[in-house]
Amino acid sequence: MNDNVELSWPLQQIAALQNDTEYLKERLAHLSQMNVGGKTAPYEPEDVAGQAKANALRDIIQGRESTNQQLMRLYEKMYGDFLHRTPAEEL
Numbered sequence: 001m002n003d004n005v006e007l008s009w010p011l012q013q014i015a016a017l018q019n020d021t022e023y024l025k026e027r028l029a030h031l032s033q034m035n036v037g038g039k040t041a042p043y044e045p046e047d048v049a050g051q052a053k054a055n056a057l058r059d060i061i062q063g064r065e066s067t068n069q070q071l072m073r074l075y076e077k078m079y080g081d082f083l084h085r086t087p088a089e090e091l
Contacts (some may be wrong), residue, residue, distance in 0.1 A: 014071060014074065014075075017071070018071055021064075024060060024064060027056075027060050028057075028060070031053050031056055031057055031060075032077075034049060034053050063068070
């Protein structure tokens with residue numbers, strides 16, 4: 001099989017993962033509807049709902065950034081492997 005054909009499927013899957021942000025939009029929309037403050041002023045130390053909202057947002061961002069970092073390592077590895085192919089491997 002041709003390398004381009006063999007690599008096309010995983011590259012498409014990686015691109016789909018990289019571009020899949022719908023779940024992020026859904027989580028952020030859900031968080032934006034979450035009531036903060038309650039009996040305390042919003043964003044005060046006693047505002048447990050606000051703290052939970054901030055923690056959830058932090059976790060969402062950290063998870064996405066972790067995925068992006070792993071994708072970058074994969075791209076770097078693939079690029080390095082591509083650069084170090086011998087002419088026999090290109091056939």
